[in-house]
Amino acid sequence: MxxxxxxxxxxxxxxxxxxxxxxxxxxxxxxxxxxxxxxxxxxxxxxxxxxxxxxxxxxxxxxxxxxxxxxxxxxxxxxxxxxxxxxxxxxxxxxxxxxxxxxxxxxxxxxxxxxxxxxxxxxxxITVRKSNEDSIVKLNEELERKVLARTEDLDDAIKKLQRQVKETEAARVELTKSLDKEKELNTLKSRFVSMASHEFRTPLSTITSSAYLLQKYVTTEDQPKREKHLERIFTSVNTLNDILEDFLSVGKIEEGKTAVKYLELNIVDILQGLINQISPILKKNQNIVYVHHGPELINTDPALLKHIVINLISNAIKFSNENSTIEIKSINTDESWFLHIQDQGIGISETDQRNLYERFFRGNNASHIQGTGLGLHIVAKYVQLMKGEIVCHSMVDKGSEFVVSFPNKIVH
The missing domain is CATH 3.30.450.20 (PAS domain)
Structure with a gap:
C-alpha cells in the first residue's frame, strides 16, 4: 500500500x-x-x-x-x-x-x-534523568570514597589503639616484672643477711678465739698449740674465701660476664688432679673411687668444669659420714660425655629436690651443716652455659648421685 x-x-x-x-x-x-x-x-x-x-x-x-x-x-x-x-x-x-x-x-x-x-x-x-543518574552515581562514588576514607581512618585508629594497648600491656608486664624482681631482690637480700650472719659467724669466731689463745702461748713448749690454732685460722680464712667466691660467681653469672672457653683436655688427668686436690678434706676413713670409660680427650672449659667437680665432690664429702665411699665415674661417647658422682650420705627428699638449684636453698635435713646454699645453683648455671644437663637421683638416708652430661660436639 x-x-x-x-x-x-x-x-x-x-x-x-x-x-x-x-x-x-x-x-x-x-x-x-x-x-x-x-x-x-x-x-x-x-x-x-x-x-x-x-x-x-x-x-x-x-x-x-x-x-x-x-x-x-x-x-x-x-x-x-x-x-x-x-x-x-x-x-x-x-x-x-x-x-x-x-x-x-x-x-x-x-x-x-x-x-x-x-x-x-x-x-x-532522558537527558535530565541521565543527568540525575550520573549525579547519583557520582554521589555514590563520592560516598564510597568517603566511607572508604573513614574506614581507613577507623582502621588506622583501631591499629593505633591496638598498638597503644600492646604498649600499655607491655609496660604493665615490664612493671610487674620489675616489681617481682624488686621483691625477689629484697627476699634475696634478707636471705643473704641471714645466711651471711650464720656462715660468717663460725669462722670469724674461730679466728677470734684462736688469735686470742695465740697471745697466751709464748713459750717453746706451746709451739704445737700455736700451730694447731694457726691451722684453724687458715682453715677459717679459706672458708670465708670460698663463701666470697660463691657470691662473686653468682654476680658474674647474673650479669652475663661468665664466658665459656673450650679446650681439648684429658678428662682423666683433670678429674684425678681435682680428686688429689680435694682429698685433704676427706673425713676419717672416707675414700674416693674413680673409674673412666671411653676416649680420654674431651672439649671443655677447665675453669668451669673445675668449679662443678670440686663443688659436687665437696658436697659428697660434707654430707656423708666417716667410713663412707664416694664413687666417681666418667664416660665418654661419640655424642656426649658424662660425669657421675655418688655418695652414701644423708640424701635429699623429693620435696627438696624440686628447689635444689635455687639460690640460698638448703635442704631440711642439711640446716645443721655449714653451707651457703649457692653451690648447686652455681653448678647448674655453669652446666647450662656449657650446653649440658644435670640430674639428681637421691633418697633420704640412702645417699645421692649427681649425673652431669655435656655434648661432645660444641655448639658456639
Missing part, C-alpha cells in the same frame, strides 16, 4: 489527536526506514518542525557511529517484529538538528497493514 494511503487510513482511524497531543515523541517509518509520521513532540525533541522530518530516513536522527549497527538491528527486527524496548542493556543516543547528541529511551511497536510492516517508535529524551 502506498505511504499516503497508509497515512490516510491512520487519520481515518482517529490516531491524529493521539499523535498531536502525546507527551512522548512518536515516529513511524516504513520498511525502508523512511519517516512517514512524526508528532510535534518528536520534532521538539530533535529540534525540527515535525513536517521537516517527513520523507527523511530515520538515520538523520541517529549519530553516524551507530548507522551500521542500526541497519543490522532493523533487518533482524523485521524478521520478527514485536513490541519491545530498543537497545536492552545499552545506552541509546539521538542526534538533534544542530548535531548535538542526547540520551534517549525508545520502545518499538510493529504496525501491520495489508501485509506491509511499519515501525512505530516511542521516543523519550
Amino acid at each position: 502506498p505511504d499516503n494511503e497508509v497515512l490516510k487510513v491512520i487519520k481515518e482511524q482517529g490516531f491524529k489527536a493521539f499523535f498531536d497531543y502525546a507527551s512522548i515523541g512518536i515516529i513511524m517509518v516504513n520498511s525502508r526506514l523512511e519517516i512517514l509520521l512524526a508528532n510535534q513532540f518528536a520534532g521538539k525533541i530533535f529540534g525540527y518542525e515535525s513536517s521537516e522530518l517527513l520523507g527523511e530516513r530515520i538515520d538523520i536522527l541517529i549519530p553516524g557511529r551507530f548507522h551500521t549497527a542500526h541497519e543490522s538491528h532493523r533487518e533482524k527486527y523485521l524478521i520478527n517484529p514485536q513490541n519491545r524496548p530498543m537497545g536492552l542493556g545499552e545506552d541509546l543516543f539521538g542526534k538533534r538538528k544542530d548535531g548535538s547528541e542526547f540520551p534517549v529511551e525508545i520502545s518499538l511497536g510493529p504496525y501491520k497493514l495489508n501485509g506491509d510492516v511499519y515501525i512505530i517508535s516511542f521516543i523519550s529524551d
Whole structure:
C-alpha cells in the first residue's frame, strides 16, 4: 500500500489527536526506514518542525557511529517484529538538528497493514534523568570514597589503639616484672643477711678465739698449740674465701660476664688432679673411687668444669659420714660425655629436690651443716652455659648421685 494511503487510513482511524497531543515523541517509518509520521513532540525533541522530518530516513536522527549497527538491528527486527524496548542493556543516543547528541529511551511497536510492516517508535529524551543518574552515581562514588576514607581512618585508629594497648600491656608486664624482681631482690637480700650472719659467724669466731689463745702461748713448749690454732685460722680464712667466691660467681653469672672457653683436655688427668686436690678434706676413713670409660680427650672449659667437680665432690664429702665411699665415674661417647658422682650420705627428699638449684636453698635435713646454699645453683648455671644437663637421683638416708652430661660436639 502506498505511504499516503497508509497515512490516510491512520487519520481515518482517529490516531491524529493521539499523535498531536502525546507527551512522548512518536515516529513511524516504513520498511525502508523512511519517516512517514512524526508528532510535534518528536520534532521538539530533535529540534525540527515535525513536517521537516517527513520523507527523511530515520538515520538523520541517529549519530553516524551507530548507522551500521542500526541497519543490522532493523533487518533482524523485521524478521520478527514485536513490541519491545530498543537497545536492552545499552545506552541509546539521538542526534538533534544542530548535531548535538542526547540520551534517549525508545520502545518499538510493529504496525501491520495489508501485509506491509511499519515501525512505530516511542521516543523519550532522558537527558535530565541521565543527568540525575550520573549525579547519583557520582554521589555514590563520592560516598564510597568517603566511607572508604573513614574506614581507613577507623582502621588506622583501631591499629593505633591496638598498638597503644600492646604498649600499655607491655609496660604493665615490664612493671610487674620489675616489681617481682624488686621483691625477689629484697627476699634475696634478707636471705643473704641471714645466711651471711650464720656462715660468717663460725669462722670469724674461730679466728677470734684462736688469735686470742695465740697471745697466751709464748713459750717453746706451746709451739704445737700455736700451730694447731694457726691451722684453724687458715682453715677459717679459706672458708670465708670460698663463701666470697660463691657470691662473686653468682654476680658474674647474673650479669652475663661468665664466658665459656673450650679446650681439648684429658678428662682423666683433670678429674684425678681435682680428686688429689680435694682429698685433704676427706673425713676419717672416707675414700674416693674413680673409674673412666671411653676416649680420654674431651672439649671443655677447665675453669668451669673445675668449679662443678670440686663443688659436687665437696658436697659428697660434707654430707656423708666417716667410713663412707664416694664413687666417681666418667664416660665418654661419640655424642656426649658424662660425669657421675655418688655418695652414701644423708640424701635429699623429693620435696627438696624440686628447689635444689635455687639460690640460698638448703635442704631440711642439711640446716645443721655449714653451707651457703649457692653451690648447686652455681653448678647448674655453669652446666647450662656449657650446653649440658644435670640430674639428681637421691633418697633420704640412702645417699645421692649427681649425673652431669655435656655434648661432645660444641655448639658456639
